[in-house]
Amino acid sequence: MPTDREDRETAPVRLGVDVGGTFTDVALVAGDDLTTAKVPTTTPQHDGVLDGIREACEAAGIDPAAVDAFAHATTASVNALLERDGARTALVTTAGFRDVLEIGRQTRPSLYDLGAQKADPLVPRRRRFEVDERATTDGTERPVDPEAVREIAADVAEADAESVAVSLLHAYANPENEARVADVLREALDVPVSASHDVLAEFREFERTGTTVADAYLTPELDAYLGRVIAGARNLGLPEPRVMRSNGGVADAETVRESAVTTVLSGPAAGVVGAAAVASDAVTFDMGGTSSDVSLVRDGRVERTAETTIADVPLRTPTVDVETVGAGGGSIAWTDAGGALRVGPESAGADPGPACYGKGGTEATVTDADVLLGYIGADAALGGDLSLDVDAARDALDRLADAAGIVGGDDGPDGAGLDAATAAARGVFRVANATMARAIRSVTVERGRDPRAFDLVAFGGAGPMHAAALADRLGMDRVLVPGPAGVLSAYGLLAADETHDAARTVRLSLADASAGDLESAFEELTERVLGDVSDPDAASVERAADCRYAGQSFELTVDAGIGGDGSTESGSADPEALAERFAAAHERTYGYRLDAAVEAVTLRGTATVDVEAPSVSRSGGADATRGTREVVFPETGAVDATVYDRDALGPGATPDGPAVLAGTESTTVVPPDWRGRVRRDGTVVLERAAGGERR
Structure with a gap:
């Protein structure tokens, strides 16, 4: 990487910030010099965004006011859906169609579950209002009465609604009535109004209404959040941010504030874009603190879909085609009524976080298991001021072992000599991997695609630790770990068109x-x-x-x-x-x-x-070896593995397994029978050694 100060100061400076459930990631590029930072996600989230920016700029020796471009991925929208914490929303619709949201479609997620319950709609029935009008696909048959709409506006105000969705029958084809209703409501009410012909000019009443309601439900929260981020950025001298949308592209903040529903998969989309910058045909695997996201890249293009479902809310808007499962580093391990070991979807989050964070968490998580298996070293820094409490992780896994009936000792060639806590950690690792393997199969095998024809691009704080084991399960022979793997979603923001x-x-x-x-x-x-x-x-x-x-x-x-x-x-x-x-x-x-x-x-x-993706290079040459430590691999048991400083590995280095590549934001685990090679851009290529067994 260039070290000449003058070259750095004349190069364009680009900044990407991704807010995750556990950490906020920052990537800053000046020329081909990359600086990254990872800080715990805070409440309110915009404070963590600004803290991460300050830390990255300080590490790079760059004044925030020198930043030329700022891109941001946010979880504000998806969190509002997951936590049902959006605005109090009202719905205005054609007379007779008040209950479209509850009727939905005939399809049922649990067909044979007699006790299955549908999720409550985002708008309760008491805040759904009907207007007498009628349009068809051929034109307007009965126009709306503006005075009747004003009466509805009074009812909406009395219901204390914070936003309004308007979805009239056939407004996708003839929006005249809907536009008039929306205009009257905007005049009469001081709240945001989302009209379906603006949000989704497509047929299918349920999907159009649901997507419009979601947009209204999310708009006040996203608008307020971005307002705080913009104000904080302005105080630091930063340009106004461009925001990643679910479709894998960025847009200016003002545009995004008017279309909140397009940001629901903002963070995951950025990660897939970053993965597409290093591989042409790949399964992307992003394992963060709360969940894991899987997608496909074919011929260098991110796969998209026109519809998705988030938190039981069907949305019809262009999105990167991502499959999400509740298995991340912070996912809690537990036992079900039959004593079987389970992982997720509940997460310990950032506060208190996994037991090993030493912040009061007591339940065993995937991260705690990774610590006891030796993948994460006792001296590892996990972002910000966090340091590991190995004893707390062991105590949590001991309690899990008791609950699951797991005992230590010799339980086979791959478990000889493991104590109960470590044996439980191995079980947590296997169960989490099984969950994530199902997600990969859902975007490959279940769609007629052979996963063996793709590279596995692993990123996120925990992804590179689990990637080779997942590849073993799926018969995949090559894993790519990008240089900024721990903050690839932030890096992907810089590559997004x-x-x-x-x-x-x-x-x-x-x-x-x-x-x-x-x-x-x-x-x-x-x-x-x-x-x-x-x-x-x-x-x-x-x-x-x-x-x-x-x-x-x-x-x-x-x-x-x-x-x-x-x-x-x-x-x-x-x-x-x-x-x-x-x-x-x-x-x-x-x-x-x-x-x-x-x-x-x-x-x-x-x-x-088009935006030109940043071109970064990695220097090297110094000895990256940091010693050895005992590491437990699920199929081979405990072995001595070489520990490398991931950031010191230069192009051409060959960190063969068994090995652990300890990085600043993520750690890569190289099992026995796998070989490593570092590319010029810092990507670690892991390949199964000749004769290596597929498991």
């Missing part, structure tokens, strides 16, 4: 539609997304269409971009080519195609302003 999405339901039969019909609709979407970007001249626009065979209930999204298979040479969208592209996608997904009419149901446009 500016991205804006728009969609519109059109319901066109491609056999009957002309190229002009499609092109006209796409041009409208293009105009919308280009109106949101910071520099329209630098933006590119990708087009896509949700298509289906006539009579089907669900769609597949296929590319319809200019210059792609869905376009003609003249630039107009070609219905025939789009239908063929859909048929090929259907055959690839389901194994067959039909001789049937194809419908383009919803058209999509995405505007992107």
Whole structure:
């Protein structure tokens, strides 16, 4: 890395800050010089953001006022959903459709559970109000009466609502009535109003209403949070932050404050973008303090989806396709009624945190297990001023061993000589890995993809410790641990493009539609997304269409971009080519195609302003060896492993297993039969040694 002070001072300085459930991560790049920091997440969270920025800038010797670009990923929205701590929200909808939120869909998560209960909707029935109006897909049949809407506004005010969602029937096609209702409510009330034709201009009443309600539910909290972050950044001399959205792109803070629902997967999306910067075809594995997130990167592109469910709330908005499980470093280990060992989803969080934090936590967690197995050294620094209390971890795992009936001694070739606490730690490690392996299978095997065809990119504070063991379970032969693995979500913010999405339901039969019909609709979407970007001249626009065979209930999204298979040479969208592209996608997904009419149901446009990912390099040459210590591997038992200083390993170094690469923000574990190699950018490549056994 360059060390010349003048070079650093003339290079652009970029800052990324990701707030997680346990730690706040910071990545600062000046030229190809990377500085990172990890501090405990605080309450309120914006204080932790500013603390992390100060620490990173001090370590880099850079005044915060010298920062040229600031990007931020936040958990404010997802936490509000998980904790049901959003705004008191009212819903205004068409007469007769007050209960759409509760009726939902026919699908049930627990089909055979006679006692299954649906989650309560975000808006209780007493705060749902009906307006007499009617629009169809063809036009407005009965306009709204503004005076009736003012009466509803009075009822909303009496209900002490802090925000309002408006979702009228068929407003995606004809928003005239809905726009009038929203305007009257904004005039009469001093609260945010979310209108469905702005939030989600797509059909399907339940999803459109639910997404609009979620946006209204989250807007006051996100708006207040970003206001505090902006004010704190301004005091430090920082530029206003750009905020990561669920779609894997950033946008200016003012735009995001008006579309809170687009930030629900802000942090996980940043991590996947960071992983895509180091691998073209990969399963991304982000293990943090509270949960683990798994996604796919194919051909260097992050996989996205148009719908997801968070905390039992269905959301229809473009998001990075992430599978989340409640197994992280802070996940609590426990025994069920039958005495079986379980891990998560409850987490010890940052305060009091795992027992080994020494902050009063008494329940055993995955991190405590990693300490007793030797993966985390007794002298490790866990971020901020945290230091390890190994005795507290051992006491917590001793209690867990008693509850689970785990005893020490010789229980097989892989457990000879383990005391009860360490044997329990090994069990916690295995159970947590089994949970995370299921998440990886859900995005690969269950979708017809072979995990062995992908690299496993591991990051997060705990991901690199568990990655090789997970690869063993899944038959994967290569693991990539990026240089800034412990703060990769923060680093990914620096690699994220500016991205804006728009969609519109059109319901066109491609056999009957002309190229002009499609092109006209796409041009409208293009105009919308280009109106949101910071520099329209630098933006590119990708087009896509949700298509289906006539009579089907669900769609597949296929590319319809200019210059792609869905376009003609003249630039107009070609219905025939789009239908063929859909048929090929259907055959690839389901194994067959039909001789049937194809419908383009919803058209999509995405505007992107490319951001050049930071190029960092790692110096080396000094001896990185720090000695040896006993480490327990689940399949081989206790062995002596070489301990390396992860940050001192230079390009070309070969830390072969058994080894522990102890870093500032994360630790990488290299099991026996695995070999390591450090790339120029600091990425550690772990590969199964020739003849190494797959388990």
